[in-house]
Amino acid sequence: MTAGRPNDPSLKLLYDMLRIRMVEEAIAREYPKGEMRCPVHLSIGQEGAAVGIASALETTDLAVSTHRAHAHYLAKGGDLKRFLAELFGKDAGCSRGRGGSMHLIDLSVGFEGSTAIVGSTLPVGVGLAMGSKIRGEKTVTCIFLGDGAIEEGVFYESANFAVVRNLPVLFACENNSYSVYSPINVRQPKGRKIHELVRAIGLKTSSHDGNDVGGVTAVTRAAVAEIRAGGGPMLLEFATYRWLEHCGPYPDDNLGYRPEAEVAAWKARDPIVVASAQLADHPGFSADVMARWRSEIEAEVDAAFAFARAAAWPAQTTRADFVYA
Amino acid sequence: MTAGRPNDPSLKLLYDMLRIRMVEEAIAREYPKGEMRCPVHLSIGQEGAAVGIASALETTDLAVSTHRAHAHYLAKGGDLKRFLAELFGKDAGCSRGRGGSMHLIDLSVGFEGSTAIVGSTLPVGVGLAMGSKIRGEKTVTCIFLGDGAIEEGVFYESANFAVVRNLPVLFACENNSYSVYSPINVRQPKGRKIHELVRAIGLKTSSHDGNDVGGVTAVTRAAVAEIRAGGGPMLLEFATYRWLEHCGPYPDDNLGYRPEAEVAAWKARDPIVVASAQLADHPGFSADVMARWRSEIEAEVDAAFAFARAAAWPAQTTRADFVYA
C-alpha cells in the first residue's frame, strides 16, 4: 500500500479531515507557548463541512473565507508549512507574517484570502465570481461563511447582486449555532431556517448535515456542477459544531454557554468518527490504515512546525513594505 | 355642510389625498422660480399609500421617512406652513431651514424625521419602536420606505432585529418599481416579491394595491392593531407609481425609461380618481363637494405659500447653531 494521501475518494475525505484535525490539535497544543502570537479560531469539529465542500471544488476554483479559515485553507490545498509559518509571524508565512491566522492566502490553489471582519469577504467572493465570468473562465467561487455572517447586511446585498447577475458563486455556510458565545436564537428569529431565508433572496439553496463528509461532498459536487453550468448562485447550509473555544486553544465548556447535552450530542457525531464508521466495510480502510495515516501526518505536522519555528522573521526594514503595489 | 376636512372616514381619505396632490402640484408649479432651492422628490401618484397608511396611525404613533417624504409628513398631520417654509429655507421651516425637503420633522404629530440617505431611517425607526416599548408606551412606529431601500443591507439588519426583539414597528413599503431611473428588475432578482422576501426574514407581511386608499387604510389598520397588541413587526408592501421625475418638478416620460403603457396604466389608476369613483354613491360626495374642497385647499395652499415666502431667513449669526445640543 502506498503511503500518504489515498487516491480513493472516500478515504481521501477521511484522510483530509484527519490531517486538518491533527494540525489544529497541534496548534492547540503548541499555542500556549506563546510563539504563535495571533488570535486563532480553530475548526476542530467542523472538518466535515470544510473537507466535503473543498473536495468538490477544482484547484482552479476560487475560495475566500473568514476568521475561522484554517480548515478551508488546508482543505482547498493550501500549503501547510507556509500556513504554520504565518501563524508564527515568519517571512515564509503565506502572508509573509503580515496577516496571521485570520489572513490566509494561497494563490496557487485558488485560496484568495480569508479576513477577520465578519462578512467582509462575502462581496469580495461575489466580485471574484463576476471577474471570472467576465474573463470567460469556467471557475466557481466558493465563499465560506458562518451563521453570524448571515446577520451582516453585506451578506444580503452580496447575495442579491449574485442573483441579479447570475454569478457562479457558492455560499458555503457552516452553521455552528454560535457567534462567539452568542447562540443563534438571540441574534436571529427563533425558528428561522437560514436556507429558507436565502431562498427568498433568490438563491438556490438547501440544508445538510455538515458532519457527514460524504453527504457534504455529494451535495456540493452537484451544486458546483450546476453553478459551473451557469445555473446561478447557490447557498448550501451545513449544520456543524465547534469543539473548542471561539478564539484560542482551549475547550470552554466550563463557561456553560452551550447546553451540555448539545455539546455531547455533537461530539458524538465527530465527523471523523462518522466517516470512519461509514468506511467500516471499505477494503482500503482499517484501524491499521488509520494508525499509519496518523503517524505519517504527525511526521508531516512536526516537520511543518519545525519549518515554521526555524523560519526567519520578516526583516524589520521591510515593515513598511506592501502598503502600495 | 361644514367647510374644511370632512369627518366621514372615506371622504377624509379622499380629501387628504387631494390636499397633498394640490400641495405637490403647487410646489411643482412654483419650483422653477428658484425660491425653493433644495432637491424635491414629489409624491404625486403615490398619495393613496401615504394617506391610507397614515390614516391608520394615531397622532401619538411615530413615523420616519425618506427623501420622498412630503406626502408622509402631511398625511401624518405635519404642519403645512412650516413644511413649505422649510422648502423655502426659512427660519419658520419645520427644520428651521437647515434640512430642506429631504429633512422634515413635526414632533407634535409624531413625525420624527425624514432623511436623504436611502435606508438610513430604517434602523432609526426600529430604535424608536424599541424606545417606545422600553418606556412602556403603546405607540407603533411606522417606517416609510421605497423599493430601493429594500436593497440596502441595513434594511435586512433592521428587520431582523425588529423580529428578534418583537418590536412594535410597521415597515410601510411603497413599491413604485423604480429607484431614480432604474427599474426594479435590474436591482433585484426578476420575479422577486418583496413581501415574500421579508416573510423569510421573519416579518409578517402582505402585498397590496397602493392606489386604493380604502384598501390601504383597512389593511394598515389591521396591521397596526396587531402590532400594538404585541404581535410583532410587520411589513406591508404597496404597489404604486410616481408620476413626475424622480427629483424635481417636471414630468420626464420623454426620457423613455418607463414603458409608455406602464405609465398610462398607472395614471389611469390615479388614487384620487379611484377613490372618487368608489365614492360615487356616497351621500356626502359630489362633484360640487370636490370643487369646494379644491377651492378651500387652494386657499390654504396659497396662504401657506404666502407664509413661507414672507417668512424670515434664519439669521446668518445662527448658522453654526445646533451642532451640539
Added chain:
Amino acid sequence: MPDTSAPQLTFVDAVRDGIDVAMQLDPHMVCYGLGADDPKRIFGSMSGLAEKYGNTRVFDAPTSEAAMTGIAIGAALRGVRSVTVHQRLDFFLLAMDQLINNAAKWHFMFGGQRSVPIVIRLILGRGWGQGPTHSQSLHSWFAHVPGLKVVMPTNAADAKGLLMSAIFDPNPVVFMEHRWLHQAVSNVPVGDYRVPLGRAHVLRQGGDITLTAMSFLVPEALRAATMLEGLGIKCDVIDLCTVRPLDWETVSKSILKTGRLLALDSGWLTCSVASEIVALACERHFRSLRCAPRRAGMPDHPEPTSFELTKGLHPSAESIANDVCDMLELPQRFEIAAGSGPHDVPGAWFKGPF
C-alpha cells in the same frame, strides 16, 4: 502646459473620455454604479458607454454601496479593473468597511501578493440646498489611511489624465469630482492620456505666499491670486491634485521660496489635509516661515440647506485674498462680491436640484 491643439472638453466629458479610452485598452475593465446606464448617465459622464461596451461591462447597480464596493475588490483580484461611481460621496459612507478594511489593506496584509486596482468615483455636492448629507467632502478621512490614493482633479485635462492613471494604478484610488467643476472646460488630449498621481501642479508662480488648494478651491485660489496681483502681491498657487500621496516636494519648494503658507481645504478643517500641510510645513520648515501659516476651509458645522445660510459658507476668492492681506499685514480688504448670479450655483448651466 495645456496642449491648445487638443480638443476642448468639459470636465464631465473628459471623465467619460478617460473611461472610454481605458475600456478600450483593457478589454475586461468594468464600470458600474446606480444610474450607470440610465438616461442621465451620471451627469453625462458615462454617455454612450453602455451602448459601446454592453451590459456585462457597463451596468446599473442596486443601492447596496457596501457590497458593490467589495464586489469591485473581488473583481480586481481576478484581474478585472473597475470604475464605480456614487452620485454623492455621502452615500459611500455605507462602504467604509470594504474600502478601509479590505481595499486599503489587501496588498499589505497578504504580503504583497495581490493588489486591488479599483477606482471609486465620488461626486461632491454643494449649494442648491444639498444640505447636510449631500455635500460632505471627506477627503481628509481617505488621506488618513495608508493604502489608499486620493485624487481631486480641478480641470478637464487633469480629470481625464488623473482618472486614466488611477484606473491603471495597481492600488485602490478614490477619485473625487466636485459637481461644480463638471462643466469646466479645457484642452484635453485625445487617446491614452495620463497625468501622474501624487504630483501637485504649480498653476501660478509668485514669491510672496504659497496657496495650496484642491478641487473647487483651486479656481477660487487662482481668482484670489489675480485680485492680489492688483495689490502687487504674487502668489504661488498649488493644485494638490492628489491629496494622498501628498506631493510634499512641490509644496515644500514653494514654501521655502515664499516663507508663507495658506492651506485651503474644501472640507472641515479639524484633522484635515490643510492641517497636515500646515503641520508638515512647521515641522520641516519652521525657520523658513516668515509668519504664522493659516488654513481656510468649511466652517465647523454641516452644510445647512437654506439659501441664506449658505452665503459665504465656503472660502471664496475674496475671503482667500483677505486672508492673504491679513497675513501680509496689508490694510486692503475685498468685498465679497454680490456676483452676477446666486451664490449657490456654479453657473447658469446648473439647473438644480442636483
Added chain:
Amino acid sequence: MPDTSAPQLTFVDAVRDGIDVAMQLDPHMVCYGLGADDPKRIFGSMSGLAEKYGNTRVFDAPTSEAAMTGIAIGAALRGVRSVTVHQRLDFFLLAMDQLINNAAKWHFMFGGQRSVPIVIRLILGRGWGQGPTHSQSLHSWFAHVPGLKVVMPTNAADAKGLLMSAIFDPNPVVFMEHRWLHQAVSNVPVGDYRVPLGRAHVLRQGGDITLTAMSFLVPEALRAATMLEGLGIKCDVIDLCTVRPLDWETVSKSILKTGRLLALDSGWLTCSVASEIVALACERHFRSLRCAPRRAGMPDHPEPTSFELTKGLHPSAESIANDVCDMLELPQRFEIAAGSGPHDVPGAWFKGPF
C-alpha cells in the same frame, strides 16, 4: 487630584461601575452589543449588568453594526439613552453612515429639535497579532466631524467619570477604550461621578516642553517625562481626554509657557489629531514657539501581525524622550529597553489572543 480614599478599581471595572450607576439613575437606559451578556461580558466591563437590569435593558445583539447603531439613535430620539459596545473599533466601520449622516447631524439638520444622546464604546486593539484589522485607532476621523464628541480616557477614574458624562451628554459620544489600559488601576470615586468632557488634564507640569497625548500614549509620555527629568528636562504632560471638542485653552496655555510642542498620536499621523494640534499651535502661537513642533505616532502603514514586525511600531517612552532630546538639541539618547516581558502585551494579565 485623585481621591485616595476612593476604592481602587481597574479601568474595566470603572467602566462597569459607570454604566451601573448610570443605569440606576436613568431607568430607561439600555446597554447592548455583541457579547453584552455572554460569559466574558466584554472583558468584564459588563459583569452582572444583565442580571441586575434584565434582558430588556442589557442584551446581546446580532452582528449588524450598521443597524444596531441606527437603533441606538432611534431609541435616543425616544428618550432611551444607550451605551453600545464593539469589541474592536475596526468592526464599527460598518456603521459610519449611521454615525456620520444621522447621529452627528440629527440635531443640526432638524433645527435643534431633537438630540441623539448615545454612547458608542469602541475598544482599540494592539499587539498579540491583532494585525491590520483589529488595531486601528481612527479617532482622527471622528474628531474631523462636527456633531460628535470623542473621548479617549487613560485611567480608571477618568474612564468612569468621562463615561458617565458621555452617557448624560445630550450628544453622540464615541468612547474609545484602549485594550492595554483595561487593567490600569486608580482610585475611582463611588456613585455618580462625572468628569467633564472637553477638558484636557495636565498630568505633569514642567517648563521645557509640552507633550500632548491620548489613550495609551499618556502613560508612555509620563514615563518619558520621568526619564527626561533625569536629564534636567521638565515636561508638561497633557492628557487630552477628549479629542473632540479639543481643549485648546489648556494646550495653548502650556505651549505659551514652554514654547515647545511634541504632539503624540496613537493613530496614523496624516490628517490626525496631532496634525491638528501642531497646526493650531503654529497658526496661533507661531511667535511663541522656540523650535519646530513635532508629531509622533503610528508609522504610515497598517499594523502587521508578526511579533517581530510590531517591535518598536508604536511610540514608546524611550522614543518620545529621544524626540524631546532631539528637539532640545541635547546629545543624549535612550535605548529602547528590552523590558521585562514581550513588547506585544501590556502586562502579565493579558492572556492573548484578544
